[in-house]
Amino acid sequence: MKVKLIQATENAGKMIADIASICYGKEEAKNPERLLRNLYKLGHGSVFEHAYYTFKIEGISRACLAQLTRHRHASYTVRSQRYSNESYQGVVIPTDIANNFSIQKKYVELLAETQRFYQYLLDNGYKKRRCKICFTTSNIN
Secondary structure, eight states: OEEEEEEEOTTHHHHHHHHHHHTTTOSSOSSHHHHHHHHHHTTOGGGGGGOOEEEEEESOOHHHHHHHHTSTTSOOOOOOTTTSOOTTOOOOOOHHHHTOHHHHHHHHHHHHHHHHHHHHHHHTTOOGGGOOOOOOGGGOO
């Protein structure tokens, strides 16, 4: 996994403390560090949402992405699998599979076959957005 910080709120702690001070009729926090500790300790978390951080995250599994994005703690922009060519994307092998050589070998073979079929569809005129392969219990024997 590769994580890169793209952008962040400058002086986030002071900014948060100053925003919280508005609740008390003040424009600026006298002791930002103490106020931040008290806000956190008292569970006043909403004021912390004023800070922002933008990360570029590469090399995570779709399962990990699903867990990150299921909660609205952040805003997400994700590479589209419908409109991007996924022929050369890497995969994340779950630890349980990676620790069992014979299972891992079959898993990698299945992924390679899926990738070959995806390329076959593209080569035969199918649009990327129509090539998304989904497996459900109703269509797996």
